[in-house]
Amino acid sequence: SQxxxxxxxxxxxxxxxxxxxxxxxxxSINNLQWYRQNSGRGLVHLILIRSNEREKHSGRLRVTxxxxxxxxxxxITASRAADTASYFCATGSVQGAQKLVFGQGTRLTINP
Amino acid sequence: DADVTQTPRNRIxxxxxxxxxxxxxxxxxxRMYWYRQDPGLGLRLIYYSFxxxxxxxxxxxxxxxxxxxxxxxxxxxxxxxxxxxTALYFCATSLGGLSQPQHFGDGTRLSIL
Numbered sequence: 702s703q704x705x706x707x708x709x710x711x712x713x714x715x716x717x718x719x720x721x722x723x724x725x726x727x728x729s730i731n732n733l734q735w736y737r738q739n740s741g742r743g744l745v746h747l748i749l750i751r752s753n754e755r756e757k758h759s760g761r762l763r764v765t766x767x768x769x770x771x772x773x774x775x776x777i778t779a780s781r782a783a784d785t786a787s788y789f790c791a792t793g794s795v796q797g798a799q800k801l802v803f804g805q806g807t808r809l810t811i812n813p
Numbered sequence: 814d815a816d817v818t819q820t821p822r823n824r825i826x827x828x829x830x831x832x833x834x835x836x837x838x839x840x841x842x843x844r845m846y847w848y849r850q851d852p853g854l855g856l857r858l859i860y861y862s863f864x865x866x867x868x869x870x871x872x873x874x875x876x877x878x879x880x881x882x883x884x885x886x887x888x889x890x891x892x893x894x895x896x897x898x899t900a901l902y903f904c905a906t907s908l909g910g911l912s913q914p915q916h917f918g919d920g921t922r923l924s925i926l
Contacts, residue, residue: 705855732912743817743903743917744856751912789855793911800846800871801915805855 705733705790705804713810720777722807724790725770731793733766733773734801738787747775747788780811816840819904819918827926832891834921836904843908845887846915847871847879850901859902862887894925 708723724733732751736744750757750766750773757764763776777784787808791801817838826832836845844863848856858871860879868879876898878890891898901922905915 734914741919743919744905744915746914746916749912749914791915800858800861801911802858803848803856805853 705792705802707788707790707804707807709807710805711808711810713812714780716780716782716811716813718780720780720784720809720811722775722788722809724773724775724804726773726790726792726804727771728792728794730768733764734791734793735762735764735773735775736789736791736803738789738806740786744789777809780809782811782813785809785811817904817906817916817918819902819921821921822919823922825924825926826894828895830894830925832894832923834889834902834904834923836887836889836918838885838904838906838916840906840908840916841884842906842916843884844906845881846905846907847877847887847889848903848905849873850903850920856903859889891923896925899923899925 706725734749735747738744748759748764750764761778766773787806789803789806791803793801820835846861847859850856857873859877860871862868862881865881880888901920903920904918907913907915
């Protein structure tokens with residue numbers, strides 16, 4: 702079963718607006734990662750946040766992590782048409798095998 | 814990511830055929846992974862390898878096998894393909910443990926008729 706659950710499943714906004722995607726997970730983690738997937742391409746790593754971090758920035762991306770609620774959010778500010786893609790969270794657990802578990806993704810569409 | 818190359822990019826085949834998907838990397842990473850992506854289901858891990866002599870099953874390994882021929886090469890085989898194995902398959906690599914990002918190839922789109 703999937704560890705991460707993204708919300709919403711699909712999001713459509715106007716160019717220039719901010720986009721927020723959420724990820725919830727079930728077990729304790731040591732880090733959470735966000736990836737982007739453009740249509741027909743492989744996933745590209747965006748940002749990693751460790752379990753002892755609460756917020757991290759990278760350019761127009763802002764990621765928060767609330768381990769008490771087992772949730773994370775990805776904010777893309779001042780969206781551009783090129784941000785149109787699917788976004789996935791992936792969690793690395795402190796228990797079990799050393800592997801990432803991916804959520805189902807949020808499909809983001811930026812309208813010009 | 815051109816550093817992780819998957820071949821073929823597309824494949825159409827028939828039920829019962831044996832199929833091999835290949836992955837090679839020039840990143841020098843020790844860990845390699847095979848995932849399957851189906852619409853609405855995200856990525857599911859099939860097999861992963863921490864080095865040439867360390868192969869591990871993922872959550873959906875039934876019907877699949879792998880071979881790590883060298884640090885840079887990791888192939889996935891479908892012994893007797895069935896239609897529900899139609900999916901997009903991704904190879905990924907990483908250096909070290911879970912705190913490192915994974916680097917993905919552009920995928921193989923596999924259709925089994």
